[in-house]
Amino acid sequence: MSFPELIFGNQEAYCSTLIQIDNFFLDHRRQLADVDFRARQIKTAYICLEHFFQEFTGPICSSCMEPCCVNRHGFPDFEDLIVLRAMEIEPPAFNCQCIDTEPCQFLSPAGCILPRIRRSYRCTWYFCDVCMDKFQQLNCVEFIHFRYEMTLLSQRRTELLRLFEEEWMRSCQSGSYG
Numbered sequence: 001m002s003f004p005e006l007i008f009g010n011q012e013a014y015c016s017t018l019i020q021i022d023n024f025f026l027d028h029r030r031q032l033a034d035v036d037f038r039a040r041q042i043k044t045a046y047i048c049l050e051h052f053f054q055e056f057t058g059p060i061c062s063s064c065m066e067p068c069c070v071n072r073h074g075f076p077d078f079e080d081l082i083v084l085r086a087m088e089i090e091p092p093a094f095n096c097q098c099i100d101t102e103p104c105q106f107l108s109p110a111g112c113i114l115p116r117i118r119r120s121y122r123c124t125w126y127f128c129d130v131c132m133d134k135f136q137q138l139n140c141v142e143f144i145h146f147r148y149e150m151t152l153l154s155q156r157r158t159e160l161l162r163l164f165e166e167e168w169m170r171s172c173q174s175g176s177y178g
């Protein structure tokens with residue numbers, strides 16, 4: 001994807017990117033109708049996945065002594081912000097004045113305070129070895145179902161971003177964005 005890279009630690013850039021993406025959606029409402037459709041599908045995929053996470057990773061992560069959650073993982077990238085805006089979900093109010101390798105600002109003693117759908121995508125697709133071992137122990141049908149839902153989420157997200165990118169590139173070429 002050819003989106004700008006969000007630089008960690010720059011609050012001004014983060015806020016102006018939010019505004020830029022928001023304005024793009026407002027100015028291209030009609031052209032982004034297919035993006036809206038994908039966004040609804042992504043929401044459904046998150047709903048279907050939630051019980052797997054609660055059941056399988058929830059108990060492991062909540063008792064983890066060394067959570068992998070650090071600020072640089074919780075920081076949404078440009079693509080995350082597009083998908084969140086498409087789903088009409090408010091992006092996390094990320095405080096960029098933080099150390100990237102320190103515990104994530106959204107991590108509480110009870111785990112992540114953000115609903116999964118509001119987190120960076122990497123927070124959903126990443127599984128440590130302990131979690132992967134747990135998945136291997138799932139009975140086959142459950143695991144196949146989980147993998148299927150994760151694949152659907154990934155495909156829909158990729159498709160949404162592709163559709164958005166097409167419109168974004170068109171606008172950049174015409175000189176109105178980018």
Ligand code: SF4
Pocket residue numbers: 060061064065066067068069126127128129130131
């Ligand atoms: S994914 Fe693994 S390392 Fe990260 S919080 Fe969960 S158990 Fe801990």
Ligand code: SF4
Pocket residue numbers: 068069070073074104105106107108111112113114119120123
């Ligand atoms: S946003 Fe939540 S899941 Fe992601 S790194 Fe931070 S605490 Fe962990």
